[in-house]
Amino acid sequence: LEAKEEFRHKTLATDVMRPRRSDPPLSVLTQSGMSVEEVERLIADTTYSGFPVVLSLTSQRLVGFVLRRDLIISLENARRHQEGVVSVSAVLFTECDPPASPNAPPAVKLRSILDLSPFTVTVHTPMEIVVDIFRKLGLRQCLVTQNGRLLGIITKKDILKHMAQMANRDPDSILFN
Ligand code: ADP
DSSP: OHHHHHHHHHOBHHHHOBSOTTSOOOOOEESSSEEHHHHHHHHHHOOOSEEEEESOTTTOBEEEEEEHHHHHHHHHHHHHHSTTOOTTOEEEOSSSOOOOOTTSOOOEEOGGGOBSSOOEEETTSBHHHHHHHHHHHTOSEEEEEETTEEEEEEEHHHHHHHHHHHHHHOTTGGGGO
């Protein structure tokens, strides 16, 4: 039992988070600088339930998290009902509008659908604690950072898969349930 206890503590958020080293990088949105067309393409090319929003691709500083379904509804709404919105319109998650050229088409402002404080842990957080937080807070996903940079995501399903793998490796580790 003691050995198992130690094993449990040794699994860290970094061991469970996606993307894996061989996976394509995390699909993120930037808080400004993307067009309606670009965001629509990201939605079409992926099936993820949500997307982290970052300050910039270089900083990878987390700004918030947006659900796929909210993004789809809001973009459809803007296309349909917001005067002048076209494919090259900017999508903004910012508080204030960044400077735009005077003849730029109107921007689609989506800060209202952004979860500004998504749950985050660091790569070093033991999975035991992550699992506990998921249970207690009823989370669907949580983001993983290192030194303030967004590195990955863990969904409820990722945790369940991880637990199943553990149970396979060691049937006695029913402790996980
Ligand atoms: P679920 O895990 O319930 O199927 P998703 O469809 O959102 O939920 O995620 C599928 C897989 O992709 C999970 O392993 C998850 O960690 C990963 N994932 C989720 N969101 C993203 C994202 N924005 N970019 C890259 N990978 C993601």
